[in-house]
Amino acid sequence: MKYAKLSLIFVMAIVIWGGSVFAALDQGWGHSTVAKTGENQAFAAAAQDIAEQRSTGNVSFALIEDGTPIADFYLSKGERIDGQTVFQVASLGKWLTAWGVMALVEDGKIGLDEPVSTYVSRWQLPASQFDASGVTVRRLLSHTAGLTDRLGYNGFDTAQDRQTLEVSLTKAADASPAKNGKTVLGSEPGSEWNYSGGSYTLLQLMIEEVSGKSFSEFMQDQVFEPLGMDRTTFDHAKAIKLGLAQNFRPDGSTEPFRWYTALAATSLFTTSEDLTKFISAQAPGATNAVLYAKTMALIREPHASDMGADIWGLGVMLYASNNLGDFIIGHDGSNEPAINTAARFDPATGDGIVVLSTGNTMLATEIAGEWVFWKTGNVDSLTFASRLPAAMTIFAAGVIIILLVASLLIWRGWRNRKALSSPG
Template sequence: MPWLISCSAGYQKATNTSLATTFSNAVERFQRSYAFPGITASYVLPDGTSHSAAAGWADVENGQPMTSESRMLAASIGKTFVAATMVSLAQERAIDLDAPLSTWLGQNNWFQRLPNHRSLTIRQLLSHTSGLPNHVYLPAFVETVSERWPEPGNPFTPETLVRFVLDAEALFPPGEQWAYTDTGYILIGLVIEAITGRTYYEEVNDRFLEPLGLNATSASNKRRLSGLAAGYAAADNPFDFPVKTTDENGVMFWNPALEWTGGGLISTSRDLAKWGAAIFGGQGVSEEILNTMLQSVPIGDDMPGTYYGLGISIFRSGPLSPVFGHGGWIPGYSSSLRHYAESGITIAFQVNSDRISHQSLSEIELCLARVVISSGEKTDCVP
């Protein structure tokens, strides 16, 4: 840990200017002290007041500063959008989330080769209780991506991703344990498209992105993404991607479309915070849909107090709990979205690097939350 963060939260009243300044200063300190290339962060208060801050570089080599408008891959935070889309569809069309998955995907010639295919349900896929392996971590997937990422287009269609787990042994009987799997969310994307006859991106745009004014959020399904900050990946990343995600023209070396409904969005911290505030504050989805998404299961004995709903991580113990949200990681980018239920604040931040530990992410989350909850007063993030 590069430096000790000491946060002492109070609940003193302060001006929005004071809070914005304190928040921005904290973001700058994180960038300097952790030596991130760049970072953006945003908060939304219960009354809708918001502020965004940025520090460092969107492109180190080109000397391009990071700004609050800089966009980054949001990675698995996209699962909150996928789950909200699926649960909304279920409510509108009287779809039983516990009905067999074969109802929508059984006609595919690969379906019976899925682990646990006889009893898989939408709810199990959304809550990561399906027992499906995660294709992202399978040696065959890693090897194939390492070989094929330079190819033009997207070599990894949704069906191609699913094929990496076909005929594999299930991790456990469905519904009995928890194991995170992007593969389950790829299947949810296919279900959404089977139900609607439209692309997932059309559906999520019309349901959430456009109505909520999330104008900086869009599909990350091509190499040229406007406003994208260059990401910086670990030199020993498992896919042998270049350390810098973009070339001299800002175009990605590899196609982020390979993520699809495992994440699949490019966004800003401002939009992510707006999304979190909307969905957990009651404006983004109905109370019935949110309550369904918050129906959760424990992640496991090694993470007491941590649960997973339908596309939502839930922290019921620890500082400032309960906390709702999701994290995101993809080579070159790390993101966090957190809603603090007791105070009603929402905070998101993004870093254009994947070289950040879980502990460091947690420290930033906690300190920024205490800065905002205390309205910028009686809080100290000390390098």
């Protein structure tokens, strides 16, 4: 009976320890903001200090308050860059792709809750045990359509190496490591969140079929041009003419940006100034030439959750509560070898941040995460995920210590009983 009580005590100790570690991670205990609340220039200076210490390539930074850019800085280990220098921004382009999709919804050309097969004739999902009619436009945007590819594209060396959209959807030759490249329906549509690059490649195909234009032409006409984003494109060849930033590797060497079939998922080219225009167009009271306010509100409504937290809207990540009944929204991007980009936006205030980088795989995400914590006191979802392995290590170390103490107490109890029961 005594051992049962002791075991219960140590189980409770492990549970309490685990809860404490999780709470510390979730609430940012032990982590302080890089600047005092409200001191914008101090935050920008702190962000520049972080970038100067960590960057091995390029960094283009913009800080936005009430829809207006108020601070910026530009760093490079090579050719000089500025706010008009074009970067490939990887998955951050999904946010803008979602605007293209929602423009078609507003025009009545597609329905959010219609099967994507209604609009696509050039390719269809392979047959599976699940009903493909549940693969709707809304679910593709929110990564809840049941596609289990988890792509991840690594791109091609030259434009000539690229596959067609249809062939890429069947089996992407540039699938990221450990992915088979097949876009398939592997779980019940609507049952879970599962990040899917294939979902956005399928949306890219849908846009082309519905609009009758190439994806890059449609996005230029319907999103970029109305917003004045004249140095933003999904056309790689055009981006080269605009003037690209150098694509640095972590070791400081450079290589050309790679070519992609999956443009919507991973190959937008843009600048920090153009992304500032995109964010500013969403500020309270701003004139938006692309989407209605009610559509932008729908985009940031929760459509997917993980570990009990709302994490995804329609094409945007829900990073953290803004403490005003809404979310800090945006998107990050990462492409090989070391492209990392991030944009965050608070729809209640019009405040935001843009960080574009090459040469470091997490620098932009880390700086943007610091901005969320500085603005709200909340840990954003990507910061939480990046710190989770360290938290699990701390938890495991604590469990080992608890078990060692338990073993020591049990051994001492056994030794004392043995001594008492010994004759003489």
